[in-house]
Amino acid sequence: MADSVVSFNNPVFASYAAYAGLASMKMMGMTLVTVYHRLTKGVFMNPEDTSFGPKDKTVVRTDHPVIERVRRLHRNDLENIPPFLVVGFLYVLTKPSSDVAVWHFRAFLASRLLHTACYLGGLQPWRAVFFFAGFATTVSMAVQVVAKGSL
Amino acid sequence: MADSVVSFNNPVFASYAAYAGLASMKMMGMTLVTVYHRLTKGVFMNPEDTSFGPKDKTVVRTDHPVIERVRRLHRNDLENIPPFLVVGFLYVLTKPSSDVAVWHFRAFLASRLLHTACYLGGLQPWRAVFFFAGFATTVSMAVQVVAKGSL
């Protein structure tokens, strides 16, 4: 009779799943940005990788400013997106109002995309603003999950 | 009739959800510790961040001992808490005894909190002890998940 909460028939779950999939791909996409810069700049972390770079112009170093910027951004994703993925799922199980839930997911993904643009462009204080917007979204859901759970 | 396993009506799931939410917030909280130290010490990783520090006393460096300690601890969380979040959920699906399950979750969170205190305080061998306690808790659940699954 009643559809399961954990099902694409539940609109809140279907929304969570779409945003979770996009956030996962966004995070993984940072690898492609790093690979692009490594190949075009000939800057690698492992000696055996240097054969991929422009001939006679490759180097092993871990302090290239553009590449390390991408890696710092990627690490920031690692710190924030996996918690969102799990907490968002548990939040769906608390059966939140559909509108409120969907806006949580939208706010998180939008914040992370804007955070990415600001990090790559070196834009402060906007990077901080969008970081904390995404952070607050996940904390908001986590608080509701903990409140509904039992210790 | 029977409540779904994946529901806050299942006491084991409700317990998992509460500890998963707390562990997620604990991990994300490391960012706030890093931000606190960066703002008070004026030590940043990006040139555009220096406007946030104390006037005329900010610097871009990635080797401040206190800040790098917090970042090493944060990375250790990244290595251990996301696996717990997913494995813990799958473990709930194996329908473990309620008492055993809840103590797994409590042992994990307590271990990680004590690990954090010991890392910040530089206390060995206690940091190693609490690290391996949390590690063993996750492995214990993962083994039960794999045993119940099919390859």
Add this chain to the structure above:
Amino acid sequence: MADSVVSFNNPVFASYAAYAGLASMKMMGMTLVTVYHRLTKGVFMNPEDTSFGPKDKTVVRTDHPVIERVRRLHRNDLENIPPFLVVGFLYVLTKPSSDVAVWHFRAFLASRLLHTACYLGGLQPWRAVFFFAGFATTVSMAVQVVAKGSL
């Protein structure tokens, strides 16, 4: 009547759970490789850890080539395995054909194990090949999740 999709009675879920548990343990196992090298080589990141090394031969440094290689590999796991864990679960909810699904899980784990061997052995272009095989597996599942979800 009908078994829940999120249940070990669902063969696709049981397969996902087994591979998710193994992938989690594989990722966590990288810590043990790091610890092994630190203890035998006496190379640590924190001053208080040096008491664990061979007497009179320990040092605090963060640029040992073997240990940093293991840590780069571990970080690559952090970038790829948590997204697989979550996306794989959501993919199960899309009710894929059992054969196709199980081969996604097998391809991912096999790719990551071969990637690990190639990273430790410094084998290119094989490391890149297996990296992108695992990457493509997760993206394939994520695309199907997003397509079934709603924005």
